[in-house]
Amino acid sequence: MVKGFRPETLKEALKLRAQYDCLPIAGGTDLMVQKARGFALKPDFRKPLLFIGHLPELQRLEVINRQIHIGAGVILTDLLNSETIPDIFKEILALMASPPSRNLASIGGNICNASPAGDTLPYLYAMDAQVVLQSTDGERIIPIAGFITGPKQTDLKNSELLTKIIIPQTEFDINMYRKIGQRKGMSLTKAAFLGMANVADGKIQDIRIAFGSVAQTVVRSGKIEQSIVGKSTKDIVKNISEISRQYAALIRPIDDARSSAAYRKKVSLRLLEEFFVSNLAKVSNLRKAQSKGDIE
Amino acid sequence: MKESISKPIQRVDGPAKISGEARYIGDMHFENRLYAKTLRSTRAKARILSVKKPPLPRNYFIVGKDDVPGVNRMRTVVSDHPIFAEDTVEYIGQPILLVVGPEREKIYDIITKIKVEYEDLPALFTLEDAEKNSEVFTDYHYEKGEPQRAFGEAATIVEDEFRTGYQEHVYLEPQGMTAEFRDDTMFVYGSMQCPFYAEGALTEALGWPAERIRVIQTVTGGAFGGKEEFPSLTACQVAVAALKTGRPVTMIYDRDEDIICSTKRHPSIVRYKAALNRNQDIVALEIDVLLDAGAYNGLSPVVLQRSMFSATGVYNFPHLKVRGRNFMTNNVPSGAYRGFGAPQTIFGTEMMLHNIALKLGIDPLEYKMRHALKRGDPTCTGGKIRDIVKLPEIVKRVTQMSGYHDKRKNGQKYHGIGISLFLHGCGFTGNGEQTIGSKIILKKEGEKVILKVSSTEMGQGAETVLRKIVAYTVDIPFENVIYESVDTGKVPDSGPTVASRTTMIVGGLLQQAGLELKDRWHEADKIEVTRTYRHPDYIDWNNDTFQGDAYPTYSWGANVAEVEIDPVTYEIDVKKISAVYDVGLPIDETALRGQMQGGIVQGIGWATIEVMKTDEGRLIQKNLTDYKVPTSMDVPEVECDFINNPYEFGPFGAKCAGELPFVGSPPAVAAAVSNALGVPIRSIPITPEMLMEMDSDEN
Amino acid sequence: MKIEFTLNNEFKSINVDPAQRLLDLLREDFGLTSVKEGCGEGECGACIVLMDGRAVNSCLIPAGNIIGKSIVTLEGFRKTARYKMIEKCFLDAGSVQCGFCTPGFVMATESLLNENPHPTDEEIKAGLSGNLCRCTGYNMIIDGVKLAAKRGNGLW
Incomplete structure (x- = not known):
């Protein structure tokens, strides 16, 4: 049986992340497919799972100083239903996966999966979005283009969690x-x-x-x-x-x-x-x- | 006077399916059961040098070729597929052995620890390679008239070639089977179309008489041909496992496994050589049909026959020379799939006529109708079109419904409209019905009538339709007709549920028996009436020369497709399908409409988005993320209508219906795409990748 | 891992592998076989259940993600008036053939109408786009949903 951690707060989650070699998981829509082994079988996770999708700190969606701050755990459906999200981003989100998957998938997951076909990425790149990476040692804020280093590869450190995405509140004509x-x-x-x-x-x-x-x-x-x-x-x-x-x-x-x-x-x-x-x-x-x- | 039988009633299996109470094989519980998983070949063609097995924990078993008590071959038309691989493997995914045990996780661990040592052997992967190497499984010919003379006298000779790709059935319920050995009898439960096929295969694999075998169909979550012959293989495998372990054994595939190893629609190449006279009519045709049968021939010879006998579509070409070959490749075996070889040649023939018409500057519909079959005309195999042909009415209705003529006249680039005309031979090909000799039983018990057939409900509505035929014939309430569950121990062999034969052939026998029962109703409280199929005397067929009536009758149809092509991306948007069919008389309009809607959309999928290719015997699209079937967002508006043309020997006039819609939509879509871009279409699936290349070549 | 959640309106507390798929938990541990496995990769929708009222693919949910959630399967939903309406309309419209996809479509319909009681044709198509059906060609399912929205006015 694989171990699972389910912290109640971000602080607790970061502590666990620092302490254990574990795999953060939010909605699971990418990881559960990648690790699937077949009919009625458990997915092939080797590391303990760190459940973070539910963390209240990752659920926030707010505008601060003309910047949209999106918690990494916000699911795609909630972005689609939000008045804060620009129409063009919603157009992109509406074409992602399917309604039942969008009810699970988080924006943070789409970024950390770092697929070349990741659907939120062109927009985030185009907007010069930044990602907030937190650990018990503090936080780094880096541009999305620097965070994603290659297909399925990111600059996420073993002690870090992606907690927030910051997008300038700019809309184009x-x-x-x-x-x-x-x-x-x-x-x-x-x-x-x-x-x-x-x-x-x-x-x-x-x-x-x-x-x-x-x-x-x-x-x-x-x-x-x-x-x-x-x-x-x-x-x-x-x-x-x-x-x-x-x-x-x-x-x-x-x-x-x-x-x-x-x-x-x-x-x-x-x-x-x-x-x-x-x-x-x-x-x-x-x-x-x-x-x-x-x-x- | 009773209401017309065509008036829809509520389908009987509906409520349990909507509420989720219907139990499919994966939902059933068996006391003390074991699970099985298959170890498969990872090589396209290789000699098995050794199989190194890890030590097995208690209650875990390995089941392989040496455990088969009878013949280690799956019985079908050509019984060449080993139940478990012997000295060699011939395709990637071929079953070598089963690991059986109480816990799925442990079985999975054991499977990953088994090491098979192979010696690779030279393999063939494409139809072209197989043709070059003459790796022919089956080579058939037939002729009509004097093709050689006609070609000699031709004013013009036109050649063309068409290709079609694989298609995966994607029945929503993957393959599943359970075997249980008790009371000296092997009970096999599973998702399948043809329990008596499985029974026949089990008699040979076990070396037992049929009396010791019971095959019981469970609620079947779609099939489309994919559960015709393939379940015979899994039935034999789990039965051998149940015999060895003495416990019930269940094997359920997950989707990826199902896609990798189950049969698919045959990829094809169809070549045409047409001789035109001075009026530009086709007087003679040479057709060469090549099918990729995969590593084993199985029932491909019969698929090839239907392919060849459907190759002239709804047309009368006076002189014909038709050759058909099944080729051996080291790809996954191809098998039955809705249409059974006909979609490949109907597509080719429709597009061949379309392309010639365009070259001649004639409207394709007009050109096609110049060659259309009429009542009394000979069929391609020298049989006779005996029944009234309502093709002109069908065409009239479908062109009115769709506004075909106006839209064609006012066409713009990237907007296309296209038409297909087609037929489907009803029931088994050639002498199939005589060979099977279907039996049915109707049993009166008080006010009730029990209907005993081996026709399976797999979603198409067979249970509702057959009960309706009996209720209407005997003139008793529908609820009083009981459909005996399909269990080879309880029902007679009324043949497999294939070839669009259930309503017409089995329903026809039920109607005959029902009439007798109605006459004798007051004789006794318990009466049993049986019927055995007899081929109509007027139908003559020679299976050696392929001469005579390949089918007792035909269903007909025409589709008009409207498409839009994105001028930037070349994505194809099928906007509307207008469809008109002559299936004799609808037994239940809702059930029939369901067949038509579903068949049309499956055909559009095959013609457009369902790309499946192999690379050295390995499937490139091997899960539902890469192999795409249509979703609700991909389906066009479908307008569907029927022209009644009751068939004398069909129940209430009904003919065949299930495969007909599949045959019709692909050439209509292809013709519409051709019309939108002004290019000929010679292969399906038609992808944006292909269109972009073609359109830029044109420019 | 200890998992506490609500299943068809009943509180459950179980100890399972947190990576176990909700699909298997429902089928194997609770015997709720209306939930089907058609693909195991979130493509077919046969395993759709409601999580806090929204349709989700149960094959994509690790058990660790259902803590504190309310899960409703068709076994729970079929006791409601909304279900009865969907059932009747699916029957009348001929929305069912082989039935393996049907439970998923019922749950997706509930989720769709719950969010949008009067969807347009396009909204219905988009709302059902996470469910595959190979038998019907969808149009007769779309008709069933339309009928439910119309006849069930006020239910959603």
Whole structure:
């Protein structure tokens, strides 16, 4: 029988974490599948389990100084039902797994699982989200991109727990999210694209672009984004093949049971172009027309 | 006057299934029972050099080939699959032995400690390789007319080739079986379609007469062909284990194990060579059907037969040359799956006609109807279409329902509409019914009638439909008809529950017996009436030359599919299926609609998202995370209608229904995708990966 | 590990391996066989039960996660008026064929209508998207849920 710890408080949990080589588990939706052994058999856990999904400290969802603080134990359904969560993030969450799984799965679990296909990750990368890692020695706050070090790999230390995710409370005028699965309902992601931007006077003020499931971790490039900011949408559309070429160098997908590397790469770049050519160009025109209308 | 039999009634097994009280094999309790788990081959083809077993704790057993008292082969059409592997293994997942004991956890530990030493042998993994190496299990031919002459006189010759992939049944209840040896009799309980198949297999594996074997079907959570022949294997395995241990033995698969080792729909290549005359009509056709049977032939020869006899679809091609081959590969064996070989060739033939029509600039529907079968026409095997053919009415109704003609005219890129025409031969292929000689019993006891058949309820509604036929025939209340549980010790062999034969063949026998019972109702309190199937005299079939009527009659249908393709990602959205069928006369409209809706969606799955491939004999998609079947979010609107065309020899005019909808939806979807993108479709599943490549090639 | 929880409205205290799946706990230890194993990986929904009123996959829940929770299986739910309504509507709409997925669909329907008593067609499809059915093609199950929402006005 594997040992289980079920602390009542975060403080207690951190103590146990420091004391034992144990496996933190929240909703269990990833771990229970990864460790499953088959019909009527117990999952193959070798380390004691540290149950943390219920900890009250990890259930909080609040806005502090224009930053959304999400407890690592908050389940996806509660994020979907929250008024604090931006619509684009909800759009992403609504396409994750299925209702009964979303009633179990925590956001912290999705992050710590660090799957290249992790559905919350493109958004968190794009928002420059930070993760709070606590131990009995104190806490570290690091960017999500630094926390996830590779497929299924994180910088979580043996004494630490991921306790909170901090997302700047920023919303963008233009948002496009596309998840490509093998089917419409309940599907793992073959490729995902997230584009968000603010445009004023026909010029791009801020832009965030992230690709999921097409490399070892989320693909986002501050450098390319910076090169786009300040340019007019017209120029960008003209220059689209150059931007596409730059991202192409970063997108390195694999062939697997769900799709092919060639498709993943092509479709990612097509979605990028779609974002610029259709969404961005159209919406910025629309906004111009609207502001004109306001003046008149 | 009674209400029409088509008017739906509440299905009898509904309440217990909704409340969760229905007991499937995994829910049943057996006193003092042991569990079993299978050790499987990890090699595609290898010689077994040694099997090193750890010391076994008390009450734990290993059961293998040496424990089989009779013949170590699973009996089916070709009895080539060993119950437990002997000197070699021929596919990954092949059963080698069972570990049996009281605790599942311990069994699992023991299994992981058994070491099998293999010597790998050269293997074949694809149909192409098998064809090159002439690894043929079965090679069939038939001809009609004078194909050679017709090809010599052809104005044009067109060739085309089509491919279809694996399909996993994904019955929601995985395979499960329990055997119990008591009173000198082997009792086998399990989830299955064909208890008498299992009984037959057990007589050979145990070397016992059938009198010492009882096979009892438990509530069966879906089958679709996947529980036709495969349960015979697990039945023999647990029976051998029960004999060795003297205790009941239960073996329930989990999903991953089920996917890895159970039979699947045959992957296929179908090649066509068509001779067109100056009017551009097809006058002669050569068809070459290649099926991947996997490592053992099993019942693949019969699948191949249906595939070949369905290959001309609803059309009359005057001259024909058809060849069919089952190839041996070191892949998991293929087997029965709804449609039984017909979906592969119907898909090919529909798309072949579609592609030729597009090339000629003719509307595919118009082109197809130029070749349509009419009453009195010869069938592909030289039989005769005897009954009224309502294909024109079906087409009229389905094109009206869907607005086919207008939508086709006003088509835009990425929006597609496509039509399929199809039929399905009712009942067993060839001389199957004569060979089986189904028996049924109706027994009057007071006011009640007991219905004894071996037809199993597996979700399709057989119990409701058969009881309804008897109640209507004898003219007694439905509640007074009792359906005897399917137990080979209690019911006669009315044949397996396959080939869409239950309503028409078994229901037909029940109707005949019911009429006699009704006539004799006042004779006595207890009356037993039996019927044995006799093939209609007018039907002539030669199983050596494949000449004559391969089927007594046919059900017909047409589907119109509407799709949208995402111009950026090439994801396929099937928006609507309009479907019209002639199944004679519906016995229960709700049960029938359920078959049609479910069959259509299974067909869409096979045609689009259900990708299953192997890599050197290893399945790439081997769980439900990677192998995707449709969810509620993936299903289109389905509008379904029936054209009545009562069949003289079917109960109340009913013909076959269960497989028909599966056959129809894949070519309709493929035709719609072809229409949306303006490209020919030559293989399914049609994936976004494939479409993106094709569309950029076109550009 | 000592696990205290409520099962079909009765308090339970048991000592089990905290990693044991709730699915097996319900089936093996409590004999609640309405809960089915169709895949063991959260894909099929045949093992759905209610945890604090919400549909969850019991194959994904380690026993350690049910402490203090209220678990309701179909054995408990089938005593309610809501169940009777779902049963009647599933029968009338022809929502049932082989039945192995049906208990999971009943529980998912309860969870869906509990949250959203008047769902649109799209909301029903999304609400049932964690349940696989291979027999019906779903449309007749969706009809059953629609009928329950309509006829059961006020029950949810």
